[in-house]
Amino acid sequence: MPELPEVETVVRELNKKLKGRLVKVVVVNSPKMVGVGPATLSPKRQIEVEKVKRFIGTIKGKEFVSVTRRAKLLIFNLSGSWSMLVHLKMTGQFIFEDAKLQERTQGFYRLLNKPHAPLVKMPSKHTHVVFKFTDGSVLYFNDVRKFGYMKLVHDKEMGQVRELQEFGPEPLNKNFTELCFFTAVKKHNRRQIKEILMDNKVVAGIGNIYSDEILFHARVRPNRKAVGIKNYELSNIYKYIKPVLLKGIQAKGSSVGDFVRTDGSVGQMGKYHFVYGKRGRKCKKCGTIIESIKVGGRTGSYCPSCQK
Ligand SMILES: [Zn+2]
Incomplete structure (x- = not known):
C-alpha cells in the first residue's frame, strides 16, 4: 500500500x-x-x-x-x-x-x-x-x-x-513535536509499537514499510508494547520518523509493492530498505538474518541483533 x-x-x-x-x-x-x-x-x-x-x-x-x-x-x-x-x-x-x-x-x-x-x-x-x-x-x-x-x-x-x-499530525510538519508524539503513544500503552506507528490518528501516513524501517533505525523491535518502551527509545523512534520518510520521498517512493510513479517508472526506495521485505536475508549492518513477526495482523520485519 x-x-x-x-x-x-x-x-x-x-x-x-x-x-x-x-x-x-x-x-x-x-x-x-x-x-x-x-x-x-x-x-x-x-x-x-x-x-x-x-x-x-x-x-x-x-x-x-x-x-x-x-x-x-x-x-x-x-x-x-x-x-x-x-x-x-x-x-x-x-x-x-x-x-x-x-x-x-x-x-x-x-x-x-x-x-x-x-x-x-x-x-x-x-x-x-x-x-x-x-x-x-x-x-x-x-x-x-x-x-x-x-x-x-x-x-x-x-x-x-x-x-x-x-487524521493525526503530519510527521513532516513543525507541529509534530516530540512531546506531541510521546503524549499520543502513551495513550496506547497496551498496544505494540509498530501498530501505534501505523495508526493514522497518532501520526499520519506511516504504514507497513516505513514503520519497519523507522523501528530498525531506532533499534526497537516492532512487537514491543508501548508501556515497556523506555523514554530514550521512544525519543529515538521520534528522531527517525522524519529522516526515514524524507529518504522515501527523495527516492520517489518504494516500488516493492505495486507502486509506480506517474510516468510508469519505479521508485528507488526499495534499494534502501534495511528490514522491510528482507526476511531471511542478512542485516546490512550486522549480518544477522532478518526475522519477521505478526503485529496487529501485519508482518513486521526486524533484525534480532540490532533491535531490542
Ligand atoms: Zn542487524
Missing part, C-alpha cells in the same frame, strides 16, 4: 503536470469507485447511474489548480470551489500521459515492479477512471484491487469529510 512518501511523490509530480489543465472528457468504467459529496464511500458502494452522471457533470470543464496531500489522501483542488479527494488504498495508481510520454512509451507501461511483468497498454482492464484534458493529455486512474476511491467535495462541505477530521 502506498504510504506517505509514495503519495507525496504522486502529489508532487501531478501538481506540476496537472496545473492549469482543463478537463474535457471524463470516462468512468467502475461506478463504485467514484462519489460526490463528503460522505464516506461504503464498502458496499451502490452502482448509481445518477451519481456517476453527477461526478462527470461536476468535474467536466473544471481546471486542475493544485494537488496537495493529507496523510495518504490526495486532494486535487479544482476551479469553482470543488476538490477531488482520492485514496489509492492498496493498489491505486495514476499515469499521466502527454505527447512526450506517449512518444517514449507508445502507451505501454510496466505497472508492476517485476522484471517479467508484462507491458500494459493504457487504458487497461484495471483503468477505472480516465480524465482527458483539452490539450490532448490524459490522466489514468488504475486500481487492480479496486479498494481506492475518488470523490468530489464542494469546499463548503470539506469540514464534513470524516477522513480529514480523524
Whole structure:
C-alpha cells in the first residue's frame, strides 16, 4: 500500500503536470469507485447511474489548480470551489500521459515492479477512471484491487469529510513535536509499537514499510508494547520518523509493492530498505538474518541483533 512518501511523490509530480489543465472528457468504467459529496464511500458502494452522471457533470470543464496531500489522501483542488479527494488504498495508481510520454512509451507501461511483468497498454482492464484534458493529455486512474476511491467535495462541505477530521499530525510538519508524539503513544500503552506507528490518528501516513524501517533505525523491535518502551527509545523512534520518510520521498517512493510513479517508472526506495521485505536475508549492518513477526495482523520485519 502506498504510504506517505509514495503519495507525496504522486502529489508532487501531478501538481506540476496537472496545473492549469482543463478537463474535457471524463470516462468512468467502475461506478463504485467514484462519489460526490463528503460522505464516506461504503464498502458496499451502490452502482448509481445518477451519481456517476453527477461526478462527470461536476468535474467536466473544471481546471486542475493544485494537488496537495493529507496523510495518504490526495486532494486535487479544482476551479469553482470543488476538490477531488482520492485514496489509492492498496493498489491505486495514476499515469499521466502527454505527447512526450506517449512518444517514449507508445502507451505501454510496466505497472508492476517485476522484471517479467508484462507491458500494459493504457487504458487497461484495471483503468477505472480516465480524465482527458483539452490539450490532448490524459490522466489514468488504475486500481487492480479496486479498494481506492475518488470523490468530489464542494469546499463548503470539506469540514464534513470524516477522513480529514480523524487524521493525526503530519510527521513532516513543525507541529509534530516530540512531546506531541510521546503524549499520543502513551495513550496506547497496551498496544505494540509498530501498530501505534501505523495508526493514522497518532501520526499520519506511516504504514507497513516505513514503520519497519523507522523501528530498525531506532533499534526497537516492532512487537514491543508501548508501556515497556523506555523514554530514550521512544525519543529515538521520534528522531527517525522524519529522516526515514524524507529518504522515501527523495527516492520517489518504494516500488516493492505495486507502486509506480506517474510516468510508469519505479521508485528507488526499495534499494534502501534495511528490514522491510528482507526476511531471511542478512542485516546490512550486522549480518544477522532478518526475522519477521505478526503485529496487529501485519508482518513486521526486524533484525534480532540490532533491535531490542
Ligand atoms: Zn542487524
